[in-house]
Structure formats: structure tokens, C-alpha cells
Amino acid sequence: MFKRRIPLFILAFVGTLLIVSVFIPPMENLGEDFTLFFDIIAVFAFFLGGGNLVRIHFGKLRRRKKDWGFSIVTLVAFFFMLTIGLLKVSSVGGVWNIPLLGIGDPAAIAASPTTEGSWFQETFNYVINPLQSTMYALLAFFVASASYRAFRAKNREATLLLLAAFIILLGRTPFGMELTRWVPESFSVLQIPNMAIWIMNSPNLAGQRAILIGIGLGVVSMSLRLILGIERSYLGEDRG
Template sequence: MKRQVPVIITFIVGAVLIVSVFFPPAERLGENFSVFFDIIAVFAFFLGGGNLIRIHGNKIYRRQKDWAFSAVTLTGFIVMLAAGLFKIANPNGITGDVAATGSLFQTLYYNIFYPLGSTMYALLAFYVASASYRAFRAKNKEATILLIAAFIILLGRTPLGVYATGWVPESFSLLQIPNLAIWIMSSPNLAGQRAIMIGIALGVISMSLRLILGVERTYLGVDNE
């Protein structure tokens, strides 16, 4: 019951979705399954939200190390949740769009969520720079190729690349760095992307088959529940 039923469910759902492609009457069932998937995803998120409250709540209750930061996290979560679910300060009231201009939800998004998210990603620019220092040491042939490709792409997308090779005559325009960057993107990069995509797809297909046929069962976890 604990292990067999989930394996049967996985098999039926996976098989129906594959069969629905070949039999139009089953197509509707396939669409329903996709919608179920979206609804389950929300409940999974509820579970995640519950876990967030439980873990940080416990930390605050037991006054564990850095509990004050947990209080900040919980406050942020609850404020954003209340602002969205109760549509606080929404000019159109409870029936209005959740992200209406002037609502607290929209204000929090633009003044807190957006600047924090973009700065967090922008910060990666510095770490990418330090990583590139290590990666850009041409230790072997492969690293040198990576270095040259990255360098051409970087230069090709900046005004410096245009100025540096602007003197190259039009008959040799491919040697101008911006054009070379375009060629790298459209030819060797495309070939590598395709090889990687096909390789990943074959791996995903074989793993999916293993899951549907019940060969792979690790997602069920251990049996001590």
C-alpha cells in the first residue's frame, strides 16, 4: 500500500500522458493532468510556507543562534502574505487586482523584492570576475579555447570590440570582433548547444522511462514513515 500504490499511480499517469499524444480522445485527460499538476504545485508551496514558519518559529521560540534574523524572515513573509491576500491599501478594494498600482503588495515588490533580487544577482558579477580570473588562466588547450571564445563574446558585445577592429577592411569583415562574436554564437556555439541538448534529452528520456516503469523508486524515500 505504501510503496505499490505510488508506483502504480506513476505508471498510469506517465503512460496516459504518453498515450494522449497518439489518441486524440485521451488528449483531454492529458490536459487535466497538467492542471492537476499546477494545483498540486500550489499545495506543495503551502507545505513549503508551513515549513518556513515551523523552522523559523522554532528557532525564535528556542532563542537559538541568529534567531533575530529568523524573526526578520518571518515578518517579511507574513507582511507580504497579508499585503497580497488581504489586498491591503489596494485602491480597488478586495475585488481589485492584487498588483494594482498603489497597493501595499506592489509597493513592497518595487521597493524591497525587486532591488534585493537584482542586487543579489548583480553581486554575482564580482564573483564571476574572480571565477574568470581562475578560469582564464590558459592551462591547457581546452581552457584556452574557452578563454578565447568568452573573450571574443565579451568584446563583441561592447563598444571596445567595435573600435578595436573597426579598421579591418570590409572584405575581411568576419575578422571584426562583433561579427566574429555573431559567427561564434551562430555556428560553433550552436553546434555545442545542440550536442548538449540532445545529450540531456536522451538522459531525461531514459530517466523518465525508468520512473514510469518503476525501476527508479528513490523518490518514494525510505520506509520508516
């Protein structure tokens, strides 16, 4: 009953209520309130994720598992960032502010955590940002090797994929612009940058739209399955 029926009831009730609210003007704001509820619970989910991270890495450390030394890095980084973020530690011009501990300017508590000069923002700028953008930039190399395999024009479909990608890539570089600068204005659609724009706005748009319509139908049918209690995988395997 508590483990299975109540979650099914909560889901069906909340889902139906939000769909019905669209058709009843006094309930129009319900969607906004529930979105905010969702955001608030999501913050608790972040705390849950943080708690789980600490639990896993402490466990690794305690059992001296492989690479346990790196768990220390994760834990130190986590608690350091958490402390400076929650306490809003900042030091501007040699003046320290830790408003939650009563150090420095108490009005600093109202400042955004991402204010320039806060340690939280500095850590974002000099640790998270380089790591994040380099991780994504690294994909450029893997994409290059993947595209070598994928872009061999083995058949008509692969050739189309290759041509579209090539024109888009070339169309966004000065080299692409220089390459077809000689094409007269009355044939300007054949200039590579214009061709890239045309591909993005016409066949690409058509393909994206077909995919979006498919996604829309998929989401609607999955929502219905959830609300009607047909889809229950989110409850996990314990069928108690």
C-alpha cells in the first residue's frame, strides 16, 4: 500500500491536476507553483546526490579500494566548494567577508553567490570553467576520429551526411567565404556560406521538425502511460 499504491496515486493525481488546470482559468497558476515545487525538490535531489557522493567516496577511502587517493581529491574539493559557497566567502581588496559567520559586511549575505570577487565565483572561473570547457573541447579530437570512420562515402546516405556536414563546417569559416566569393550575386545561393544557411533553414529544419513531431508524440504517450499507471519502472524493482 505505502510502497506502491500511494506513489501511483500521487503521480496520477498530480499529473491529472496539471493537465486539467490548463482548461480551468482559476487554476492557471497551478502549473507555475508546481514547477517551483519541482525546482525545490530538485534542490533536495542535489543534496541527495552530494550525500551519495560523500558516502561512496568515504566508503572507497575506508576500504582502501583502487585509486582511493583520488577520493580524497573529490572529498576535499566537494567540502571546500560547499563551505565557500554556503558561507559566501569573499575577499575584495584584502577585506574578508563571511556574512553567515558575522565576519565583515553583514549586507554581503544579500549578494549573489556568483558576485565577482567571491571565492565561489573564482573557483568557478579558474577550476570548473577550464575543466568543463576542456572536457567538451576534448570531444573535438574524438569527433575527428569518429568522423573519419563515419564520413567515408560508402553509400548515398553517407554521402549526403558527409556533404551536409562539410558544407556547414566550411560555410562558417572565412576560407569557405573566400572559396566561392567569385560566384555572381544572381547565383549567390551557391556561395558556400549561403548554402550552409539554406541547409540549416530548409532540409535541416524539415528533418528536425519530423524528429520533433516524433518526440512530441512519444512524450505525450509516455506521460499518459505514467499517469494511467501503466508505466511503473520508476518505482524500482522492489514490488513490496
